[in-house]
Amino acid sequence: MRQTRTADRVRVVVTVSSGDEFATENGAIIFLRRSTQGSMNVLLGIVGSEESMRALRATVERTREVGDDLTIAVVEKPESDRTQDDVYAQTAELVEEAGVDAEIRTLEGDPGSALVELAERGEFDQLVIGGGTQSPMGKIRLGPITEFVLLNATTTVKLVR
């Protein structure tokens, strides 16, 4: 508990067990800030596929709840039916709607390798990717980019299925 005093008010700040901070100010209880305990520096890689859009929504949701630092990298995938600009614009819109603060950037070159390299260069705790499609039978299949990232990343990788 800490107490601050200005000319016209006395503020008492209390940190509760979750790490969230509340304050009483002139008799009223106000929410001060969300805990930053457990928050991470996260890099999310997306190509614009349905799986990566699912990963984007899940990650933005977590960022909002936990207060992670989020960087989103839109990678280049020539065989994709959507352009990188398209995916970038949709991502920016989704992030803004969610009211989350995230850096969005594009990456050139081989998608798997570019992501792994960026994750290594930056100070990221976790690299998040989406992956896993289902065959008619219901078998889960992971594509080559997913496999490359899982095997080659030096950070923790989170696969959103």
Add this chain to the structure above:
Amino acid sequence: MTMRGSRVYPDERAGPFPAPPDTFEDAEGRSIEIRALEEDDERQVDDLVAMYLEFDPVDRAQGIPPTGERRVREWLDPILEGSVNVVAWHDDQIVGHATLVPDVDDPAVATDQPDSIEWELAIFVLQAYQQAGIGTQLLEHLLGYASEVGIENVWLTVERWNGPAISLYEAVGFEVCSAESFEQEMAIRLE
């Protein structure tokens, strides 16, 4: 090599394969009967569900079969519609299941023009009945049955490290058609 859909199929057609019903003695001396599954018969579907409830989760591959009756039924219901199924019986119990699932959104296409589409194959044998030749029999009889109903293009995915399964598929005529990630795809063209 022939492209059909996204996959490359062998030029040479494989077969002929035996068709169900058939009875044989497995390597443990058990009498095993191979029959086509009657998908409309609820009792047979219940027997199939019972087999999957007994299935050791350790032997799951690529997320299937799921565990728990609700999830097993949720998984089986759609794939039994329009698919081709062969089961192995021992006494009154289903101990193995081989299936071909059509790669289509509309099951009617699968019934009307089975030779125009691709069919995904999978085989499951209960742990206590593995290593006894039942998988091979199921596979061959499923392909024989498939041939009878006019199916030509069959493919499957198998984990790259699953050597015994890959050898089994190669022995009946499957060829590797892509191997760019954890699973490799194999395909066969039937007579």
